[in-house]
Amino acid sequence: MTPIGAKREGTPGAESLWLDVTRRCQLNCGHCYNSSGPDGDHGTMTRNDWFSVLGQAAEIGVSNVTLIGGEPTLYPHAIEVAERALALDMKVEVYSNLVHVSERWWAVLQREGMSIATSYYSNKPARRNQVTRRPSHARTRDNIAKAISLDIPIRAGVVGNRKRQIWTAKRDLRMMGVEEIGADRIREFGRGGGGQEPDASNLCGMCGDRRASIGPNGEVSPCVFSTWMGVGNVQDASLASILSGPALAWAVASIEGARRGKEKTKACRPDCVPQNPCDPRCEPNAACRPGTPPSECKPRN
Numbered sequence: 667m668t669p670i671g672a673k674r675e676g677t678p679g680a681e682s683l684w685l686d687v688t689r690r691c692q693l694n695c696g697h698c699y700n701s702s703g704p705d706g707d708h709g710t711m712t713r714n715d716w717f718s719v720l721g722q723a724a725e726i727g728v729s730n731v732t733l734i735g736g737e738p739t740l741y742p743h744a745i746e747v748a749e750r751a752l753a754l755d756m757k758v759e760v761y762s763n764l765v766h767v768s769e770r771w772w773a774v775l776q777r778e779g780m781s782i783a784t785s786y787y788s789n790k791p792a793r794r795n796q797v798t799r800r801p802s803h804a805r806t807r808d809n810i811a812k813a814i815s816l817d818i819p820i821r822a823g824v825v826g827n828r829k830r831q832i833w834t835a836k837r838d839l840r841m842m843g844v845e846e847i848g849a850d851r852i853r854e855f856g857r858g859g860g861g862q863e864p865d866a867s868n869l870c871g872m873c874g875d876r877r878a879s880i881g882p883n884g885e886v887s888p889c890v891f892s893t894w895m896g897v898g899n900v901q902d903a904s905l906a907s908i909l910s911g912p913a914l915a916w917a918v919a920s921i922e923g924a925r926r927g928k929e930k931t932k933a934c935r936p937d938c939v940p941q942n943p944c945d946p947r948c949e950p951n952a953a954c955r956p957g958t959p960p961s962e963c964k965p966r967n
């Protein structure tokens with residue numbers, strides 16, 4: 667694992683950061699990994715704090731950021747943060763529930779270097795609305811269609827634990843014209859954990875490897891799911907020192923250790939191969955980046 671701030675000489679600068687700007691969201695999903703919702707706040711990070719983080723990130727070679735939350739478009743300075751990142755030559759992904767996209771946001775999203783990511787749960791309106799615990803299916807679908815009509819790059823991640831639900835949701839997305847579609851199980855964090863203590867073995871294992879997340883209060887963690895593993899705060903220390911520091915190295919090592927322990931207890935069907943996996947969520951060709959866990963395809967890995 668190579669922490670972001672410890673980029674080796676000669677290695678390509680393919681590093682990325684999640685800018686986890688808010689805990690506010692119009693929705694209130696039962697599985698939300700960081701317990702965001704209508705009562706969530708924007709934390710203590712100011713617009714200038716985010717600008718400072720972006721400046722430091724550019725200096726250490728970060729080339730991709732994802733604005734995430736909560737619903738990042740609800741953060742009052744999110745457009746300015748996105749535009750600052752673009753000005754620093756970064757690619758900017760906005761991980762949105764697409765419930766409401768303002769005209770100003772549509773204009774920004776059409777700029778070179780911008781893209782959208784969204785989660786999708788079901789082709790059935792009642793099922794999605796049951797997941798999000800507020801009416802959202804029609805709006806999200808309309809805005810996916812609008813993004814495609816405007817030629818804005820968009821990817822979708824289907825979240826669920828039932829194979830048929832994932833299969834039908836993927837088919838629905840493909841029929842809408844979404845080409846980049848991933849899938850993930852519900853991760854047992856936040857409300858998704860149902861009150862249980864977070865378990866590092868439920869992480870994907872790529873956390874902290876040339877990627878990290880910065881939360882609404884400035885706390886840095888290996889990824890958006892592992893926010894309980896704070897490794898430093900950008901309001902107290904430089905981003906480079908945090909990303910090359912011992913706390914992140916320890917967190918990454920402990921995640922690896924927890925995952926190794928769990929791998930021993932899981933097994934695929936004997937004839938499982940990447941071309942015909944035993945689980946439709948298996949994405950042999952997926953690569954981890956903000957908002958998408960890497961492939962958990964065991965035959966490939």
Ligand code: SF4
Nearest residue numbers: 691693695698736763
């Ligand atoms: S899962 Fe996403 S859309 Fe649902 S409450 Fe959490 S942040 Fe909002």
